Amino acid sequence: MDCQEIFETLSEYLDEELAQVKCRELERHLKTCHNCRVVVDTLRQTVSLYHSIPCERLPDEARLRLHKVIKLK
Amino acid sequence: MKLSVPTDEELITQIREGDRTAFEQLVSRYEDRVYNLAYRMLASRQDAEDVLQDTFLNVIRGLDKFRGTSSFSTWLYRIATNAALTKIRKRSRREKSESEFLDDVYAVKRAARAGAVLPDWSANPATRALDDEARRQMGEAINELPKIYRAVFVLRDVEGLPAAEVAEVLGLSVPAVKSRLHRARLYLRNRLSGYFTEEIEGI
Numbered sequence: 001m002d003c004q005e006i007f008e009t010l011s012e013y014l015d016e017e018l019a020q021v022k023c024r025e026l027e028r029h030l031k032t033c034h035n036c037r038v039v040v041d042t043l044r045q046t047v048s049l050y051h052s053i054p055c056e057r058l059p060d061e062a063r064l065r066l067h068k069v070i071k072l073k
Numbered sequence: 074m075k076l077s078v079p080t081d082e083e084l085i086t087q088i089r090e091g092d093r094t095a096f097e098q099l100v101s102r103y104e105d106r107v108y109n110l111a112y113r114m115l116a117s118r119q120d121a122e123d124v125l126q127d128t129f130l131n132v133i134r135g136l137d138k139f140r141g142t143s144s145f146s147t148w149l150y151r152i153a154t155n156a157a158l159t160k161i162r163k164r165s166r167r168e169k170s171e172s173e174f175l176d177d178v179y180a181v182k183r184a185a186r187a188g189a190v191l192p193d194w195s196a197n198p199a200t201r202a203l204d205d206e207a208r209r210q211m212g213e214a215i216n217e218l219p220k221i222y223r224a225v226f227v228l229r230d231v232e233g234l235p236a237a238e239v240a241e242v243l244g245l246s247v248p249a250v251k252s253r254l255h256r257a258r259l260y261l262r263n264r265l266s267g268y269f270t271e272e273i274e275g276i
């Protein structure tokens with residue numbers, strides 16, 4: 001695999017959906033290629049940062065307005 | 074006395090029998106999640122509240138037609154996502170075209186091919202304790218994604234649905250979900266790269 005191919009498979013790699021053979025090949029490539037390693041590390045960090053954002057809390061007034069609109073009470 | 078928590082499907086049966094408290098339970102089970110989904114897709118509290126209301130009004134209207142071929146939550150996510158997409162369409166904000174977007178996505182590939190040495194910000198201390206500005210940037214970056222990429226990313230990486238369920242919610246194939254997800258992530262990576270690299274250089 002060259003950098004171009006690696007680039008397209010990085011999400012599958014991070015989601016652990018890449019076939020083992022390709023996975024090993026990719027990891028071998030990462031050992032020698034600075035740019036691909038940076039992209040994989042920063043892509044992983046990007047996904048993990050988005051996972052870590054707390055949920056946006058539904059404000060109480062908005063909850064009450066919803067219940068009124070759908071005639072809960 | 075029944076102690077176990079009723080499933081969504083049990084609640085729906087009770088709602089059909091005219092039980093108002095069952096509907097109340099179903100709403101309280103999902104209102105926070107729908108609001109969060111809408112907020113991430115629209116980055117506006119007002120718009121998220123509108124989508125929240127539209128979603129549950131559409132649930133009430135559509136409940137008779139709900140056949141249970143997909144799970145209730147998948148069906149609800151579909152209604153909520155569609156309401157959010159409708160809201161985005163009604164906004165006057167111009168959306169990036171597909172080609173502009175892909176051009177941005179693949180900028181990093183071009184840079185690497187041209188011999189650039191990409192900066193590694195993955196261990197930048199600013200990523201460990203996100204401040205308000207970083208969060209604002211992240212929210213704004215989601216809002217720059219074209220609609221369908223935004224929907225895929227929010228459902229998959231923010232709400233945490235499996236790819237197969239995202240595909241069902243959006244009526245896409247699983248490979249289509251995965252390729253859109255990958256591009257959305259690459260775009261967001263580039264955007265955060267700009268932000269966190271500046272941070273590194275500022276230190």
Ligand SMILES: [Zn+2]
Nearest residue numbers: 002003033036
């Ligand atoms: Zn490479």
